[in-house]
Amino acid sequence: QVQLVESGGGLVQPGGSLRLSCAASRSIFSIYHMGWYRQAPGKQRELVARIAVGGATNYVDSVKGRFTISRDNAKNTLYLQMNSLKPEDTAVYYCNTHPTPTYHWGQGTQVTVSS
Numbered sequence: 669q670v671q672l673v674e675s676g677g678g679l680v681q682p683g684g685s686l687r688l689s690c691a692a693s694r695s696i697f698s699i700y701h702m703g704w705y706r707q708a709p710g711k712q713r714e715l716v717a718r719i720a721v722g723g724a725t726n727y728v729d730s731v732k733g734r735f736t737i738s739r740d741n742a743k744n745t746l747y748l749q750m751n752s753l754k755p756e757d758t759a760v761y762y763c764n765t766h767p768t769p770t771y772h773w774g775q776g777t778q779v780t781v782s783s
Contacts, residue, residue, distance in 0.1 A: 670694055670771045672763050677777030684753050688777055690746040690763030697721070697741050703766035704737060704748045706759035707776075717748060718766045730756070753781045 676688040688704070696702075701720045707713040717737035718726045725737050736749040746763050760776035 670696055672771055672774040674761060674763055674774050674777040677761060677779045679780045679782065680753055681783050682754060682781055684781070685749070685751045686753065686779060688748040688750065688761055688779075690748075690774075692744040692746070695741070695744055696765070697739050697744070697746070700765040700770065701767070702737075702739065702746050703764060703769075704735075704746070705762045705764060705769075706757075706779075707762070708756075708759040711759075713762070715766060716761075719746070750779070753779075755781045757781050 671693040673691045703715050703718045705713050705715050716728050716731050717735055719737045734752045738747045758781050760778050762773055762776045
């Protein structure tokens with residue numbers, strides 16, 4: 669079973685930036701498309717960004733132009749660069765395969781955007 673460990677979250681003011689990381693316990697990025705998901709309090713988990721095996725990326729409209737998904741296959745690590753953060757970006761962020769989350773969800777990393 670592959671383990672996914674997210675990190676990099678924190679408290680940031682509106683307009684600030686964070687870089688999230690997701691470390692996979694073994695090499696999966698050449699096999700699976702990967703996604704960053706988030707879950708805000710009282711809401712369902714949603715996909716915010718996706719990177720295909722071939723490298724193509726897609727974003728939900730609310731983060732386009734602000735978030736960038738990338739990966740380092742050699743390090744088995746997925747990244748999410750988040751700029752111009754807004755209070756509505758506050759959520760727990762997770763990574764998993766896409767479109768079907770194949771592995772157990774990790775603990776996630778909390779992102780709180782507040783002044």
